[in-house]
Amino acid sequence: MTTADNSRPAILLVHGAWHGAWCYDRLVPELTALGWRVETVDLPSAAADEANTAGMYDDARAVRERLDAVEGPVTVLAHSYAGIPATQAAADAPNVSRIVYLSAFVLDEGESIDGMSGGKISGAGVDSLSAHGHYEDPKAAFYGDVAPRDAEEATARLVLQTARSFCEPLTAAAWKTVPSTYILTERDTALAPEFQEAMAARAQRVHRLPSGHSPFLSMPVELAKLITTDAGR
Template identity: 70%
Template structure:
């Protein structure tokens, strides 16, 4: 594969559940400094509204609309849950050069977070952090190696996540046709590294980062270097 020209290329960052585009605040300037044009999205499934019904397909629509507004090539980076609607949105998008799964759900068609959990999330309304026992303390789960002040600020910005987003199944596994990479966060206390290892077997290339779940806050420079080197191959 020829080297990607960063001056004419875009990296689109897709956040995970309960988060927003704010979570990329440390990573964006690192990627920009490396010469990339960087875009982010806010997924409608993450909202302070307890009655929010936006699902995974709504998230995918927002991502696809942003993709359609961009010239290629685009590298799409999906974090955690965000990789699911990113995968859905990328299917059939001609301007996407690569999918990067960052401590993410790299699932197959007809799968969802609900199906992987054995139906523990199905229902309507909002999924709160305490729906999962080990998320009751989000600072420990998401930000275990993040500077305490940054972790506290991030925790205060977390919102509710619609149950629907965890239940709608992926219709197409774009990673089967789009070159894909996986970044395993080895010290992750939110998404087990063993689970990540299993998911990463589906990727063309795999990288490892000695960080917790939110490497974009704890190791933004190193993460940017990994994404940059991968996207240029």
Template identity: 65%
Template sequence: MTSAVHSKPAILLVHGAWHGAWCWEKLVPELTALGWRVATVDLPSASADPDNTAGMYDDALAVRACLDGIEGPVTVLAHSYGGLPATEAAVGVPKVSRLVYLSAFQLEEGDSLAGQSGGQLPSGDSGTLPAPDDPYTYFYADAAQEDADRAAERLVLQTVKSVSEPLTAAAWKTVASSYIVCEKDAVLPPVLQEAMAARADRSYRLPSSHSPFLSMPAELARLITADAHR
């Protein structure tokens, strides 16, 4: 790899529950065009296997393994549930220069997704959760129908264990962080996002539903890039 490539900023994209690295397919070329080196990760807790028992800590190990393979300072952008393994994985990793939470869970150590759900999510070491019955409304309300259809067809199961395991540390307390509030989000109400965004060093807003990487990838890529240049 040449020094010219090394001079480009690096970003690792961490997807949310029920999704996979495929969800970034419209955002990756936008970031690449703006000069980023882009890496993605498939979290093991999201799988079509109903017997899957991978948890949040397994996801964090997968994120950490990806970070180990990236040279230079790295921005980690996490979406939704992905905020937990990203927060866990970035602890004590000097090369992580910034955490970006995209309508993501920016939580305190000791917190889990199940613990934050008010009893709406089960907890335990086994079992899986299906995606919402209406992913169009929850995830892709402002995406093009073709993109929404393609994404909905690829959703998989999410393990109960992943939403049950609590953070052991919170990387955002030692790593600079930004939060992007999605103003039309039906999964994480903006008021909840804003409460978590108060933990970040700075925050931004997009007039999008839960998945701006599908509905407005160019705008999202420009925002990520502008934030990195501040």
């Protein structure tokens, strides 16, 4: 979505694996209330279609298309898996002023989730690297600190995620040239805080939230204030 005033700062919200732009429904009004224009994008690798074979490069193209359509400087907020296509897309995007990695993967050229797992995904015999399925016990992993009813609703909206998206390696790392911030979620059970610490070492600034993996649902007010305060520094 986009607000009418193009003179305001813009932020592009990029969702993680198995999700969609819907996951930011509570964060968007908090950001707009603080004066931000908000853009979202749906990544093609996350879909209900079991025959879907879209990968990380397709996701990166979708992110880049949204960036190209935004006037003025843009802060990119990338959650979890989205850190990878956002890093790829922002590498040569002239209007990206900052990348905010929210409990996200911050990878280097040649790296992929599959590579970090020792080839467990590509070596599993997934036909054509198509639909990889759901995360095991997503409610507990993603929404442990989210209100029970909201967690149930979010879990019901999750879709399939392609294995290809986890296997395609980065060819460009925007965090080397674009200012970046990492928001570490300290009570995360989907992406371990120790792993996040290693990823955060690649960012210029690091903040911490006492939340699980999805603070845009569990603490959207606090997250919005943290994002906008950081961007204003």
